[in-house]
Amino acid sequence: MNSIKIESQEDTPKIVFDPENNIFEISGRSLPEDASLFYEPIIEWLKEYAENPNENTDLHIKMNYFNTASSKLLLDILMIMEDMVEAGNNCIIKWFYDEDDEDMEEAGEEYSELIDVPFELVTY
């Protein structure tokens, strides 16, 4: 399966979904003009990957900002991870946040309450 590599822009995050090297990362800031347009291909890719995933999938999320439209699409991504876990795959979500950023810490906690996937909050 091909990998996805998107460099970060001032309004969109860096995305690396690379099964061959087993790297899955979303990082940076997300406030695209059209959040669905940006995230739709990533969600489609992940759905296809979920059918035949690696033995372990660790998704690293290291955001410093996302708007509400992005927050909803991020949940859609995490829900695909939940489907993978339900299907018996090993997945972990690592949520990185700046130790001074209480809002980002809280956002991580809230995602962990919304989905049933092993979830780690990690400060940086």
Next chain:
Amino acid sequence: MNEIFHDYVFDFYRKMKINQINLIYEGEVTHQITKAFTALTEENMAKDAEPNALQMKVFHIIVESLQNISKHAQNLKGVKDDLKGIGTFLVAKSLTDYFIIAGNIVHSDDLGIMKDLLQKINKLDKKGLKLLHKEQMKQGKISERGGAGLGLIDIARKSGNPLSYEFKQIGDDAYFFILTTQITRTKNK
């Protein structure tokens, strides 16, 4: 005579200073405008050495307020459809608070839903807002307008103050909706 413009500009300048307005805009809120205003405000806050947490809150509320205008602002009925996304936007700063003010036209059909949501939000405490946010995250879908239905809830959560708003009638079936979000500066000092 052009003096009418000079008087206007001078009057405008004085009112901006008296009301401590840092930024004012009236027109179409494009994505370029959103990016420019957030970058400008970020720069100014960094210069003022505002705490990071406050900077992120102000940044977030500016983004959501501007995206509310670009996604939801209507025009007067009968006016061409391509004039949507127009609004008025202000950032003011006092010694104690930041104020983010957004104004745009809404149709009277939407008035009931908006008032209900705003009243509901203002009745909730921190915990209640968290629950409402969670419900909307679970049940909401990205709408045709590209929003997640989370903007106002999130603005209220991040600001920590009640939303102040007003609907001023400007036609038979249209209102000018004004939303002021207050973010307290002094808490972190």
